[in-house]
Amino acid sequence: MARLVVVSNRVAVPKSGTRAGGLEVAVHAALKLNPGVWFGWSGRMAAKLETRTIEHDDTSYVLTDLHREDYNEYYNGFANSVLWPILHYRLDLAEFSRRDLSGYMRVNEHFAAELQKILRPDDIIWAHDYHLFPLAKALRERGFKNKIGFFLHTPFPPPEIITALPHHERIVTALCQYDLVGFQTEIDSANFCRYLETECNFHRNGDGYATGDRVVRVGAFPVGIETEPFKRLAHHAIRSPFVEGVLASLSGRAMIIGVDRLDYSKGINGRMEAYERFLEHHPEWHNNVSYLQITPKSRSTIHEYAEMERQVNETVGRINGNFAEAAWTPIRYVNRAHRRTALAGLYRASRAALVTPLRDGMNLVAKEYVAAQNEEDPGVLILSRFAGAAVECKPALLVNPFDADSVGDAIYRALSMPLEERRARHKALYEIIAANDISAWPKRFLDTLDGKGKPGAGGREPEGRSSGVSAIQRAAGAKRG
Numbered sequence: 001m002a003r004l005v006v007v008s009n010r011v012a013v014p015k016s017g018t019r020a021g022g023l024e025v026a027v028h029a030a031l032k033l034n035p036g037v038w039f040g041w042s043g044r045m046a047a048k049l050e051t052r053t054i055e056h057d058d059t060s061y062v063l064t065d066l067h068r069e070d071y072n073e074y075y076n077g078f079a080n081s082v083l084w085p086i087l088h089y090r091l092d093l094a095e096f097s098r099r100d101l102s103g104y105m106r107v108n109e110h111f112a113a114e115l116q117k118i119l120r121p122d123d124i125i126w127a128h129d130y131h132l133f134p135l136a137k138a139l140r141e142r143g144f145k146n147k148i149g150f151f152l153h154t155p156f157p158p159p160e161i162i163t164a165l166p167h168h169e170r171i172v173t174a175l176c177q178y179d180l181v182g183f184q185t186e187i188d189s190a191n192f193c194r195y196l197e198t199e200c201n202f203h204r205n206g207d208g209y210a211t212g213d214r215v216v217r218v219g220a221f222p223v224g225i226e227t228e229p230f231k232r233l234a235h236h237a238i239r240s241p242f243v244e245g246v247l248a249s250l251s252g253r254a255m256i257i258g259v260d261r262l263d264y265s266k267g268i269n270g271r272m273e274a275y276e277r278f279l280e281h282h283p284e285w286h287n288n289v290s291y292l293q294i295t296p297k298s299r300s301t302i303h304e305y306a307e308m309e310r311q312v313n314e315t316v317g318r319i320n321g322n323f324a325e326a327a328w329t330p331i332r333y334v335n336r337a338h339r340r341t342a343l344a345g346l347y348r349a350s351r352a353a354l355v356t357p358l359r360d361g362m363n364l365v366a367k368e369y370v371a372a373q374n375e376e377d378p379g380v381l382i383l384s385r386f387a388g389a390a391v392e393c394k395p396a397l398l399v400n401p402f403d404a405d406s407v408g409d410a411i412y413r414a415l416s417m418p419l420e421e422r423r424a425r426h427k428a429l430y431e432i433i434a435a436n437d438i439s440a441w442p443k444r445f446l447d448t449l450d451g452k453g454k455p456g457a458g459g460r461e462p463e464g465r466s467s468g469v470s471a472i473q474r475a476a477g478a479k480r481g
Helices: 022-033 068-087 098-116 135-140 173-177 186-198 227-237 241-250 268-281 303-323 340-349 364-372 404-416 419-435 441-449 465-480
Strands: 004-010 036-045 051-056 059-066 124-128 148-151 180-183 203-205 208-210 215-220 254-259 289-294 331-334 352-355 380-384 397-399
Touching (some): 004 022, 004 098, 022 036, 022 124, 022 441, 036 098, 059 098, 124 441, 135 148, 135 173, 173 215, 180 186, 180 441, 186 203, 186 215, 227 340, 227 364, 227 419, 241 254, 241 340, 254 268, 254 340, 254 404, 268 289, 268 352, 268 404, 303 331, 340 364, 352 364, 364 419, 380 404, 380 419, 397 404
Parallel strands (some): 004 036, 004 124, 124 148, 148 180, 180 215, 254 352, 289 331, 352 380, 380 397
Antiparallel strands (some): 051 059, 203 208
16 A cells, blocks of 8 residues: 655654644644655754654654754755745845755755655655755656655745746756645646746646646645634633633733734734724724734744844834733733644634734634634634635635734724624634535545546635625624614
């Protein structure tokens, strides 16, 4: 029986109760259905490199070390100082060097060399994210003819932006050595297809592109969450001592929540300014609402992230200084990661969620917030139209994160929204995310990789969604007179 071999930058060996990001959620779902191997960097830097295996349940976690120079050039350098900003449409933040590109290619070669020791002829290989654009090419050059798929968890920009990447013709076209390249949205998929057509002069061949000696298929496979299990988790977590303590400290005030890594793509500073506009325009909400922003630090050794941290701290300090009262702090800004259970309870307890990235591949916080709600008295999702989740989650309050006034207006609308409209919006959203549960996502991708399915959007709108939108419109119209 063919094994599934997942490859990613980092390997997340399961730990009870920890908060998993989008990639970890997706990969664990795939390995739950298809036990096999998860290969990637151990997180360790060493002078002498070792590769070791940890067995857990039916999965082998294969961890390989990197040299410090590899880490600085491949990870801090090319992956996160060049690819990450460009993929998020931030050309102004990209800092290219030939040395970092060399390190990026070298680590992909190292991954391929270590994989060569464990791969079997019938293994199905699934690589994840922007760290591994060249991996399939490195494996093909070693003679591997296995089916190899790739999924990009970030956005993929149009050719006008991606061609600003130095050596894009070497890096991006390496994706053509995969058999299937998947994206979060049809927009991302279409951008990649347009790149193949305009920059490479490749022509569509059925549902793929002929690239010489092979055909690469392209499609959208939006990632979901464990909808029902997360709903049950939130139902129990709201009664936990931690969440009850947070609610007690609010003294009956409404709570708005935001949960993001400290990253410029998340638009955290602009979100704070939008909340500031809300407080300026609606003084009746002073001392009646608190905004909890949970933001674990990331990539602190990169200059742009340190500068962003300074700016956000200044903005939080200014807002709290201008609006706080002796018994009320408008913003609670926390730089610690929280356990999944705690977050589920906090989501359920929150009257609104601010999920306003400037650009995001999917953003599973949006879907988790919806799943966590009490359907009898649900909160309201305020969602950036530039998050991948916005393609599915149209019944949310969709906002332009670059317009602080409109986001501030959305905050007021969410807090003031009548119960009937909140219920209608939540019902429509829940049906959508339940129809695209994470349990179906790996099967959809792997079936397509295996030739049993066609690339497509996935996560189709469920039956009855249009009636859910109509219900929202009726509820809103009835309450507004």
